Amino acid sequence: MAETGVKAGTAPATGDAMPLFYARPEALNPARHGSIGLTARSDFSFARQAHAIPVVASEMPAAMRSYPIVFIGAAKAPVIITGVRQDENLFVDADGKWSAPHYIPAYVRRYPFILAEDPSSAGRLTLCVDRASERVVDQIAASSRDDKVLPFFSGNEPTEATKQALAFCNQFQIDFRATREMVDKIDAHGLFAPRQSKVTLEGGEVLNLTDFQVIDEAAFNKLSDAAFLDLRKSGALSLLYCHLASTNSWTSLVHQASVRKAGG
Numbered sequence: 075m076a077e078t079g080v081k082a083g084t085a086p087a088t089g090d091a092m093p094l095f096y097a098r099p100e101a102l103n104p105a106r107h108g109s110i111g112l113t114a115r116s117d118f119s120f121a122r123q124a125h126a127i128p129v130v131a132s133e134m135p136a137a138m139r140s141y142p143i144v145f146i147g148a149a150k151a152p153v154i155i156t157g158v159r160q161d162e163n164l165f166v167d168a169d170g171k172w173s174a175p176h177y178i179p180a181y182v183r184r185y186p187f188i189l190a191e192d193p194s195s196a197g198r199l200t201l202c203v204d205r206a207s208e209r210v211v212d213q214i215a216a217s218s219r220d221d222k223v224l225p226f227f228s229g230n231e232p233t234e235a236t237k238q239a240l241a242f243c244n245q246f247q248i249d250f251r252a253t254r255e256m257v258d259k260i261d262a263h264g265l266f267a268p269r270q271s272k273v274t275l276e277g278g279e280v281l282n283l284t285d286f287q288v289i290d291e292a293a294f295n296k297l298s299d300a301a302f303l304d305l306r307k308s309g310a311l312s313l314l315y316c317h318l319a320s321t322n323s324w325t326s327l328v329h330q331a332s333v334r335k336a337g338g
Contacts, residue, residue: 094128095120095185097206101192102236104227111225112186112235113209119170120207121182125157128181130249131256131309134316140165140176142271142327143320144286150257150266152313154179154320155327158273158281164330173330180246186210187239189247199247201240256310263301265289265314271324276332289317 092099100106121127129137129152137143141154156163165173172178186207189199203210203226213223224235232240260266267290271283294314297305305311 093188094124094181096188096204099188099190099202099204101190101200101202102226102232104230107203108227108229109213110210111213111223112203113211114222114224115209117170117209118166118172118178118182120185121172122163122166122170123161124163125155125160126153127156127163127179128152129154129179130181130246131253131313131316132249133177133180134313134320136177137179138316138320138323140323140326141320142323143317144269144288145257145266145317146286149254150261150287152253152257152317155283158275158283158327158331164327164334173333176326180242180249184242184246187243189243201236201243252309253313256308256313259305259308259310260289260314263297263305265293265297267293273324273328275328276335288321289314291318 126146129143131152134143134152137154141156143152143154145152156165158164165176167173172182186204186209188202188204190202192198192200211223213225225233226236227233266287269286269288273281273283275281305314
């Protein structure tokens with residue numbers, strides 16, 4: 075795939091491991107996918123078990139208001155924390171709706187589309203769709219259920235929905251690479267440190283969240299002027315400040331946990 079896979083609650087996968095959510099991505103083409111499309115309904119059930127979701131720098135100002143932002147794995151991939159227990163996303167309800175008014179990350183909104191490397195052309199990325207997604211359906215079968223479907227192709231030409239998906243995935247890939255460069259720059263200055271967080275839920279239950287890294291604020295404050303300027307020129311300061319501000323959002327997780335418990 076074109077990007078590092080991340081499994082909820084674990085370090086990023088490497089090699090041929092599938093990215094989080096994706097099971098059977100296929101390169102879109104009219105001969106193979108001319109009769110299928112995407113149901114228009116919004117359903118985030120696929121993210122219900124993801125308590126750590128990748129995030130890119132450009133969306134961190136919005137994401138930090140609802141979720142703690144931490145870094146996981148050897149690559150120090152930035153993720154938002156959406157749950158206090160393994161395989162539980164506190165922001166997706168039983169009907170597949172994302173809890174309002176919380177920000178829905180781009181990684182989630184992109185699914186079931188993704189860019190992947192074209193095996194026939196080195197360095198070229200092609201638009202793929204996860205055929206395992208419940209929203210990817212045959213148009214004829216869906217019409218019998220009165221489901222509104224956005225087709226992927228009209229004849230041999232991509233539809234507007236497919237063009238929009240491609241544009242979104244392209245922008246995400248650009249942001250993903252830019253974020254990777256920022257993280258590498260921060261890491262080069264030795265600012266990451268392992269941490270764990272102790273979360274006390276309403277009712278007194280205490281949970282320990284481990285295996286993630288944060289930016290060491292004390293080390294950051296000791297940077298030389300030259301090192302600080304280097305970070306500013308790289309654009310990494312925004313990512314850094316958003317991460318530090320997001321530590322206030324651990325309370326959002328506690329609140330969501332109490333809402334989930336009260337709702338049964």
